[in-house]
Amino acid sequence: MKCFDAELLDKLPEKYRDKLCFVGSDTGKRHEVTVDPEDIREVLKTVLEAGYQQLVGITVIDYPDQGVFELVYMLTSIDKKGALVTIRTRILRDNPVIETVSDIYPLAYYQEIEAYEFFGIMFRGHNGLRQWILEDNWAGPPPLRKDVDTRKIVLELYYGGKRYERPVQNRSLEEHGSWGEKQ
Amino acid sequence: MSSASRKKPGFADWVRGSSVWMIHYCTACGAIELPPNMMSPLDLERWGVMPAPSPRQADVLVIMGYVTKKTLKVLMRLYHQMPEPRYVLVGCNCPATGGLYWDSYSTVKAIDEFLPVDLWVPGCMPRAEDWHMGFLRLREKIKKGDIRSPRPIEEPGELEEWIYREVKLREEKMRRERG
C-alpha cells in the first residue's frame, strides 16, 4: 500500500524506503516498516527528525516456534495530528541482545526496564536494568515468556495442585464458626 | 476459640468500639468506595471512624482489595506497628479466596494465613452501603467483647516464614541505606 508521509519516506535510509507501508484501520492506522536490529538506532534517529517525537511503547512478542522475539516500537507525532509509526525488528530468542534507544527517547528507559524484567532481553548501553515492577513480587524466570507456565506454578504453590477443590475454600467455614454467633 | 475465652463486655470495650480509627492507606481497588463513605452520602465520621495518618494512632487496618506480595510486606510491618488492641477488616473477594486473580503469580490468595482477620466484607466491589455495614458490625463486635486481643499467633506455614524472612532482610537493607 502506498504511504502518505513524504517526509518520513525521504529521511529513512535507502534500503528501507520501499518497505514502508500503510496498514491498519480506524484508530490503528499507521505506517509500518520492518528493520534489522543493527540499524535500529539509526532508523529511530531519522524518525525523530521526521517529526515523530513521542515514544508510546515497546511491545515484545514471543514466538517460540520461530525462535525469535519481535520488538515493536510505537511512535506518535503531535504536529502530524497524532499519526502513528511502528518499527518492527526481530532478535534471536537464545541470546536476546539489542542496542538501547533511551538517549533518543526518554520514555524508552522505562519501557526497556519492563522488557528486561518480563522477557529477559538485554539492552546494550542501558545502566539501570533491574527488577522494577517485579521486585519482591516474583523471583523466577521472566514470566511473560511462553515456556513459563505461571498458572501451573501458582496452582501447585497455593492450591495444592487442584483447580476446583481448593483447600482455601473449605477452610473458613470450620474456623470462623466459633468466633461469635452470626457475625 | 471457645466461649470460655469470651469475657464479659465492660466499659473499656464500649469506649473502644465507639471510636475506631483506620489507617489512611488505600491498598487497591476497593478504596474507591470509601470516599462516599467518609464524606457525603454515608457519613462515617458520625460513628467515630476517622482516617489516621500514622499506624501508631490507628485501631483498625482496612485491607481494601487484592494484596500483592509487595503490599503484604508493607501490611505486616504496619500491623506490627499498631498498638494493641488492633483489628483487621478485609473487603473484596480477592484476599478472601483469590477472586478474579486466582492464577496470578504475584497476589496473595488467602490473607487469613498471614493476619488474623475479624470481619470480611464480600463483593467485587462491595457497594458503599456494604462497607458501611461492615464498619457498624465491627463496632458491635468490639462492644460485645467478641474480639480477644492479644491473639495467639498460629504456627507460621512455609509461605509465611518466607515472607517474615523477606521483611527482616528488607528492614536490614533499609537500615543500611539510611544509616
Added chain:
Amino acid sequence: MNKTVTVFLGPQHPGAPGNVSFKVVLDGEQVIDIDLIPGFLHRGFEKMMEYRRWDMDLVMSARICVEDPDHVELTYTHAVEQIFGIEPPEKAKYIRVIVAEFSRIASHLLWLMHFAGPIAARYAVGWAIAAREEVLKWFDYITGHRIYHHYIFPGGVRWNIPSDFKEKTLKVLKTIEPLVKDIEVGFFKHPVFQKRAMGLGRLKPTEAIRLGATGPTLRGSGICHDLRKTLGYDAYTELEFKIPRGEYGDAYDRAMIRINEIYESMNIIRQALEKMPMDGPYRWRLPMVMPEGEGIGRVESARGEFVAHIINYRGNQIGRRSLAPYRIKFRGPTMPLLTTILKYIVKNEDITIADLPVLIGSFDPCPPDIDR
C-alpha cells in the same frame, strides 16, 4: 556540611496518590531527585489475559484503571474490533460516547480529592464526592454496577437502554451542574489555592512533548492536542466541542483545564442525546473464535492517551488455550507522568517537600496504570 537525606514517600502516606512509593532525595527542604518505586499493585495482567478468552479479557481489562474504567474498555474494544474488521452500529457509537463522557466527569471529580486533599480544602472534596455519587447512581441505573461496568463490548454495547434514558440523563446533569459551579467559585477562585498552585511545576511545551506527556498535562502547556478531535473515533466526528487549554503550564493551568473539561463533557452529552438514533440495533454478535491479526486501539482517557496493542497468531500453542489472544499490551498514560516528567520538573525547578503532593496531584496519576 550539606548532607543530602533520602526519604521514602512510602505507600502508606496521606500525600501519596495511591499505592506507590517514591524515593526522594532532600537537601534541607528542597527536593533534588525523585525515583518511582512501583510494583505494589502488580497483578500480572498480560500473562493472565493469555489464559482467558477475549470476552473474559474485557472483564479483566476494566480493572486496570480503577478511577476511569470505561476508557480502558473502550480501547480494548477498538483493538478487538480492528482484528475482527467490523464497525459498531450507529446507536452504539452514541451510547459509547455518553458512557465515556460520564466516566470522564466521574474521574475528574475524584481527581479533586487527590488534589484538594493535600491543600486541606476538604469542603471542595465533600462537594465533589457528592456530585460523583449522582453519576455513580446513573451508572447503576444503566449498566448494573457502580464502578466496573463491562458495558462497552466489542460489537456495540451490551444491553439496550431503557425507555426513559433521555429524561434521566438530563436530570442527572441538572443535579450536578450547580455543584460543579459551587466548586469552581468556592475552590478555584480561592486566594489560598491560587497562591499554592500558581507557578508550581512549570512545564514548557517542547519539553512536554519530548518527555511523552499526553492529555491535560500536555494541554496545560499550551499545545492543543486531543485524540477525540485529531483521530476522531466513535461518534466524536459528528459532535462539536471545544478543547480547553492553558498558557503557562503550571499546576493552576492543569487544574483549570479539568474543570473546563467537565463543562465540555456535559455539553457533549447533551448534543449526543439529541442526535442519537433511537431505533436500530445496538450490538452485533461476534463469534467466539478470533481471527488472526493485529489491532491498536487509542483513546483519550481522562488522564491522557491509553493504548492497547493486541496480537493474535495461530502458531505453536505452548501452555495456553487456543481461544485466547496471543499477546496483549496496555500502556497507560501515567507512566510518563510519574517517571520522566516528575524527574525533569524536580531537577529544574525549586520544589519543596511540602509542594510535592500538590505537584503529583496536579498530574492526576493513576498508579495501577504503571504496574498492571
